[in-house]
Every structure is written in structure tokens, then in C-alpha cells.
Amino acid sequence: MIEQASRFYAAGRSPVQPRVAATVLLLRPSTPPGASGFEAYLIRRVAAVAFGGVYAFPGGGVDPSDAGTDLRWAGPEPAEWSARLGCPPAEAQAVVCAAAREVFEEAGVLLAGPDGDTVVGDVAGDDWEAERQALLARSFSFGDLLRRRGLTLRADLLAAWSRWITPEFEPRRFDTYFFVARLPAGQVPRDVSGEADHTVWVPPSTALGRADAGQWSLLPPTRVTLAEVGGCADLDGVFAAAAGRDPAVPVRPELRVDPDGTVSFVVPFGSRH
Numbered sequence: 001m002i003e004q005a006s007r008f009y010a011a012g013r014s015p016v017q018p019r020v021a022a023t024v025l026l027l028r029p030s031t032p033p034g035a036s037g038f039e040a041y042l043i044r045r046v047a048a049v050a051f052g053g054v055y056a057f058p059g060g061g062v063d064p065s066d067a068g069t070d071l072r073w074a075g076p077e078p079a080e081w082s083a084r085l086g087c088p089p090a091e092a093q094a095v096v097c098a099a100a101r102e103v104f105e106e107a108g109v110l111l112a113g114p115d116g117d118t119v120v121g122d123v124a125g126d127d128w129e130a131e132r133q134a135l136l137a138r139s140f141s142f143g144d145l146l147r148r149r150g151l152t153l154r155a156d157l158l159a160a161w162s163r164w165i166t167p168e169f170e171p172r173r174f175d176t177y178f179f180v181a182r183l184p185a186g187q188v189p190r191d192v193s194g195e196a197d198h199t200v201w202v203p204p205s206t207a208l209g210r211a212d213a214g215q216w217s218l219l220p221p222t223r224v225t226l227a228e229v230g231g232c233a234d235l236d237g238v239f240a241a242a243a244g245r246d247p248a249v250p251v252r253p254e255l256r257v258d259p260d261g262t263v264s265f266v267v268p269f270g271s272r273h
Contacts, residue, residue: 005255008169015168018175020091022099023059025161025225026109027235028183030203037203038235040226041107041189044198054217055200055207057225058106059099059176065141066101067094072146074116075156084160085177086248096155099179101142105135107199108190111158111181112151119154121186157181159242161229163250164221177247178225180238204230220253224267 026041042055067090076084081092100111108128113119131145146153158179166173183189191199204226210216211223218226232238254266 002255002257004171005167005169016171016173018165018173020062020095021060021174021176022062022095022102023057023176023178024099024103024158025057025178025180025229026103026107026183026189027180027229027238028201029235031201036234038238039201039203040207040229041183042200042202042207042222043106043191044200046197054219054222055211056219056222057178058103058109060102060106061174062091062094062098063101063138063141065138065143066097067091070147071097071143072152074113074152074154075158081155081160084247085163095177096158097142097153099158099177100153100155101135103181104142105132108132109183109187110151111154111184112146112149113154114151116152116154116156119157119184119187120151121184123187124190157184159239160247161242161245162221162225163247165250165252167253167255169255175250176221178221180229180242182235220267221251224251 027038028041029035030037030039041057043058044055045053078089078093078096081096082089085092085095087095104110104123108124110120110123110128131149134140135142135145140148145151158181161178161180163175163177165175189199207216207218207226208223208230211218228241229238232241251267256266
């Protein structure tokens with residue numbers, strides 16, 4: 001990474017335009033029932049894809065089909081999301097749609113329901129899996145899927161948490177909006193993503209402990225988000241904290257090399273990870 005950054009600055013290169021993306025931190029109460037705290041859902045990317053070998057949240061780039069779709073929509077309107085995320089309404093709608101689409105594609109969890117007060121139950125059946133596979137193949141858009149099923153996108157189930165922009169020296173850059181969402185009742189995430197080789201529910205503190213012990217690899221945005229969310233006492237606390245955050249201001253981590261050769265990411269507001 002140091003060599004890559006050095007070559008970038010020595011050559012006077014221009015940064016690659018970051019691709020807009022969305023990722024979702026799925027949360028559920030700790031198991032067994034009655035246990036305190038909550039757990040987060042993580043997937044480990046296969047080595048052959050971008051960021052292979054690291055644990056991350058379900059997510060990916062915004063697709064052109066996510067924009068301009070005529071959706072039945074519950075929750076904050078695109079204009080409200082625009083003010084919240086700090087981007088134009090059309091882009092805000094695409095980001096929210098991408099977040100819901102990605103968590104369905106990568107985890108088999110659908111944040112939608114027959115109306116604005118309900119959510120579909122189990123979506124693990126063969127008919128749903130056929131729909132998910134066709135969506136992955138881009139045979140139709142996420143909006144098409146919802147319309148055919150007579151479903152409403154439950155944008156109110158997503159809460160914006162933060163926004164991270166990849167350092168300028170990276171050859172692949174993302175402008176990623178991070179969301180938190182409760183796992184809908186009756187749904188169970190499935191290891192369906194071809195980009196993952198392992199999935200796990202884990203308390204944020206446990207994930208961070210495994211990373212500190214060298215057992216897991218976490219990119220800075222994942223590590224920081226887990227630490228922030230893990231500072232909340234319960235799921236209600238997570239969503240209360242999300243309401244007080246400003247996800248329109250992007251986090252722009254920088255690479256720092258200390259005199260002793262230690263490499264670290266410097267995150268704004270004084271937090272180092």
C-alpha cells in the first residue's frame with residue numbers, strides 16, 4: 001500500500017473517480033433469546049473479488065437500474081434522503097434502492113412488504129431464489145421485481161450511518177454510504193452470494209477482537225463502523241444514534257507512515273484505526 005501510494009504521488013496521477021456504492025449492516029438481537037446486546041451480519045469476500053479475504057457488510061455499487069425506477073415507497077421521500085445524504089434526490093433514491101437491492105442479492109434479505117406497515121416473511125423458497133438469480137443476471141431491475149410482486153420498498157427500515165470515500169491513491173475507489181437495518185422478522189440471511197465464502201452473525205466486540213488478534217481482516221470502514229455501532233447498548237440505541245449522525249459529510253481516511261515504519265489509517269476527528 002505504501003509503494004502504491006508512493007508511485008501514485010511520484011507520477012503525479014489524478015485520482016480515479018469513485019463509484020457510488022451502498023452497504024448495509026444487518027443487525028439482530030443476540031442469541032439465545034433473552035441474551036443482552038446484538039449481533040451484526042458479516043460476509044467474507046472470496047479472494048478473487050475486490051477486497052478478497054476481508055470481512056465486510058453486504059453491499060456494492062449503485063447500478064444504473066437503481067435510478068429513476070417507479071417504486072411504491074414507504075418512509076422518507078427521495079427529497080428527504082437527499083438532504084440526509086447530501087446528494088441530489090435522484091442519486092439519493094438510487095443509493096437507497098441499491099442498499100435494499102444489494103442486501104437481497106448478497107444475503108437473501110428483502111426490505112419490502114405489501115404495504116408501508118408490513119414486511120414479507122421468509123423469502124428462501126425456490127421461487128424467490130429464481131427471482132434473486134434473475135436479478136443478479138440483470139434480467140430485470142429491483143424495481144421490476146417489487147412491482148411484479150406488488151411490494152413496497154421499506155426505505156424506512158434503513159437508517160443512514162456514515163459515508164466513506166476510498167483514498168485517492170487507490171486504483172479502485174468507492175464513495176460508499178453505510179446504512180444500518182434490523183433483520184426483518186421471519187427472514188434468515190442465506191449464504192447466497194457468489195462473492196463470499198463465509199458468513200457469520202457476531203457481536204461487534206467479538207469481530208473487533210478477532211481482528212485485533214490477527215484472525216480476521218477488516219478494512220478501516222468496517223472496523224470503525226463496528227466500533228461505533230458496538231458502543232450502543234442495544235438496537236434501539238443504534239437507531240437513536242443514527243438519527244443524530246451526519247452521513248452527508250464523507251470520511252476520507254489517509255495513509256500515515258510513522259518514523260518507526262508503522263502504517264496506519266488516520267480517520268478524521270482524531271480516531272486512528
